[in-house]
Amino acid sequence: MHKRKIFTKTDLSIPQVEHSCDKAGNVVILPETIPPTNTVVKFGRNASNSRSFDFTRWYGIGIDHITYACQRQIERFLAGQERAVTASTVAGYCSNGLRNFLDCCVLRAAAFGRDLTLSDVNRDMIDSYLGQLAGRGLATLGQRTIYSQTKPVLLALGRRGLFPLVYSGDAATFPRNPFPNSNHKVKGETALSKCERQAFAVALRQAVKPIWADNAPVTSELLSFALLVVALHTGRNTTPLLEMVFDCLRPHPKENTVLLVLWKRRGYNTSKVALRADSDAERLLESTSSVKTNVERLIRRVMTLTKPLDAEAPVDLKGRVWLYRTRAKNNVGEVNALNQSALAAAVTHLVTRYSLTNSEGKPLRINISRLRKTFANRIFVLTDGDLANTAAALGNTPQVADQNYLAPDEDARRNWQFMGEVMVQELLTQTIGATYKNTPVGLCADPVNGQYAPKREGATCMNFMNCLRCQHYAGPPKICTSCSASTSAC
Numbered sequence: 001m002h003k004r005k006i007f008t009k010t011d012l013s014i015p016q017v018e019h020s021c022d023k024a025g026n027v028v029i030l031p032e033t034i035p036p037t038n039t040v041v042k043f044g045r046n047a048s049n050s051r052s053f054d055f056t057r058w059y060g061i062g063i064d065h066i067t068y069a070c071q072r073q074i075e076r077f078l079a080g081q082e083r084a085v086t087a088s089t090v091a092g093y094c095s096n097g098l099r100n101f102l103d104c105c106v107l108r109a110a111a112f113g114r115d116l117t118l119s120d121v122n123r124d125m126i127d128s129y130l131g132q133l134a135g136r137g138l139a140t141l142g143q144r145t146i147y148s149q150t151k152p153v154l155l156a157l158g159r160r161g162l163f164p165l166v167y168s169g170d171a172a173t174f175p176r177n178p179f180p181n182s183n184h185k186v187k188g189e190t191a192l193s194k195c196e197r198q199a200f201a202v203a204l205r206q207a208v209k210p211i212w213a214d215n216a217p218v219t220s221e222l223l224s225f226a227l228l229v230v231a232l233h234t235g236r237n238t239t240p241l242l243e244m245v246f247d248c249l250r251p252h253p254k255e256n257t258v259l260l261v262l263w264k265r266r267g268y269n270t271s272k273v274a275l276r277a278d279s280d281a282e283r284l285l286e287s288t289s290s291v292k293t294n295v296e297r298l299i300r301r302v303m304t305l306t307k308p309l310d311a312e313a314p315v316d317l318k319g320r321v322w323l324y325r326t327r328a329k330n331n332v333g334e335v336n337a338l339n340q341s342a343l344a345a346a347v348t349h350l351v352t353r354y355s356l357t358n359s360e361g362k363p364l365r366i367n368i369s370r371l372r373k374t375f376a377n378r379i380f381v382l383t384d385g386d387l388a389n390t391a392a393a394l395g396n397t398p399q400v401a402d403q404n405y406l407a408p409d410e411d412a413r414r415n416w417q418f419m420g421e422v423m424v425q426e427l428l429t430q431t432i433g434a435t436y437k438n439t440p441v442g443l444c445a446d447p448v449n450g451q452y453a454p455k456r457e458g459a460t461c462m463n464f465m466n467c468l469r470c471q472h473y474a475g476p477p478k479i480c481t482s483c484s485a486s487t488s489a490c
Contacts, residue, residue: 029118034068035059041074041094045316046087047239047339053094058102062109065117069162070098073153082156086265097149104129118163121154123171130178141186144179191373191407196356196364203354204228211301218305218324223338224346226302227322230260231368233295234273235375235394238368240264242338244321246303246310249275249296258296264395271395275299309335343368376405446472 039056053074058067074094077085108128109116129150133143151174158165158173166173192200208225210216227241240262250259256277264271275296302321309323313335317323322338347366350356356364372394380390391401408416426432441464444450450472453461467473 029065029068034064036068036071039071041071041078043078043087043091045314046091047242048088048091049341050088050091050095053091058106061106062115063102063105064115066105066121067102069118069157070102070153073156074098076156077153082159083152085152092149093153096146097151098153100133100146101129101150101154104132107132118157121158121163121173123166123173123175126174130175139185140179140182144182147178188404189367189369189373191377192364192370193359196358197374197378199354199356200364200366201232203350203356204232206354207350208298211298211305216305218309220324220326220336220338220342221346221349223302223306223322223324224343225350226298227338227343228347228350228366228371229298230295231371232375234260234275235372235379236260236262236271236273237264237372238340238343240271241368242322242340242343245319246307246321248321249299252277260296260299273393313337373405373407376401377407380406442467442473444470444473 035056039059040052040054042052043050045051055067055071073082074090076082077090077093078087105116105125108120108125130143130147133146138146155165155174157163164173204225208222208229211222211226216222230236231238231241244262248261250261252259252274254274258275258277260273260275262271263269276294277296299321306321306323309325310318310320313320313323317335317337320337323335324338326332326334326336344367351363351366356366358364376390376394379393380387383389387398387402387406390406391398394401394405396405423432426434441447441462444461444467447453447461448459449455450461451470452463452466453459
């Protein structure tokens with residue numbers, strides 16, 4: 001008896017590039033499909049400010065085949081094909097990547113005096129595109145960002161066989177490293193100094209105080225201040241914090257401790273951080289929230305205020321913690337969730353209201369990235385330089401935490417300066433190494449003339465195997481009454 005073969009059904013609603021192949025094997029787009037009936041791609045609600053993208057302006061100007069293929073590929077990304085890409089990422093592909101690439105194709109078609117086809121997408125076109133980006137005077141980081149938001153679309157088209165994709169060699173369609181050493185040209189965010197962190201924490205504590213009132217207004221600004229408190233004390237990233245859900249607080253095996261569990265899109269994994277729970281003694285103190293905010297209690301307070309709005313929230317926002325009623329004229333009263341724009345506006349208002357400045361007297365720059373690095377350096381100091389615990393608190397590997405988050409503090413700078421001065425002095429006086437001495441084992445009372453010491457001039461006892469039976473290690477040395485020296489040296 002033969003096993004029945006099961007055929008996979010094809011979803012006809014998935015966008016396809018209607019094409020045929022000529023005698024040379026090149027892909028030819030069917031003329032009746034260009035332009036498509038709808039040239040506007042809608043992204044829906046996403047983390048960016050873009051909601052749609054119109055391809056109309058690139059049809060009828062000599063690059064119809066390329067424009068059509070790119071539009072269909074964007075629609076396939078939104079339909080969940082090829083790879084898992086969020087709507088905000090697809091919006092970046094369009095607004096930053098394809099916008100510049102299609103403009104380059106228009107100039108290239110005008111230079112050749114003919115219409116471009118998909119077979120024209122090759123290494124020469126990519127090199128021309130990179131040259132055009134460089135000629136616009138953009139910074140290297142800006143060029144790299146635009147290129148990185150163009151390549152995924154073209155790579156997906158090439159992998160589907162819509163144009164000849166060369167993977168390796170000098171004629172590879174995409175150069176292996178078009179922006180060498182670009183990471184060295186970018187200076188990342190720095191952690192807040194101790195004074196800046198203290199001033200920011202005091203201002204934030206005052207700004208979030210109205211949330212404890214009985215008739216607390218659930219505004220985007222007040223919720224943003226609460227989110228900043230959570231970010232300052234947990235060191236989590238922006239997107240996981242903004243997408244926090246109502247069941248984010250989980251039980252912890254340790255008493256008076258809860259787990260804050262957030263979802264990380266990029267790693268398809270959860271991020272966990274332990275929070276000190278609100279004890280019974282703290283509940284009796286009404287002023288606890290204004291003196292030292294308990295993060296777990298603050299999160300539960302936000303949940304209490306926003307839970308009634310969950311029933312009216314759009315489908316894609318249901319379950320989110322940071323919900324509020326918008327006050328914008330075009331959609332007043334609608335339930336919305338915090339986004340990066342609202343968070344940035346609240347930060348600007350906070351810095352202005354409390355006159356937060358840096359060491360140079362300029363307005364203090366606050367963002368989630370700086371708060372995460374501040375959290376990392378704070379944990380590193382509290383754990384006495386324990387890199388493993390710091391990396392675990394951040395949810396990174398020790399190598400990533402060391403290279404991207406930690407920075408030398410004032411003590412490290414002072415110690416390195418002292419070491420440099422001592423070394424220079426010893427080099428000038430030709431006495432290098434003269435100040436070096438072996439560290440006594442276990443803080444021995446007499447490492448030079450102890451019971452098991454070598455008793456040679458300048459020699460320090462390192463005989464740790466005999467420490468437990470040595471009288472000088474177990475207690476203070478015995479002093480000779482006649483010569484006022486230790487009995488071992490008498």
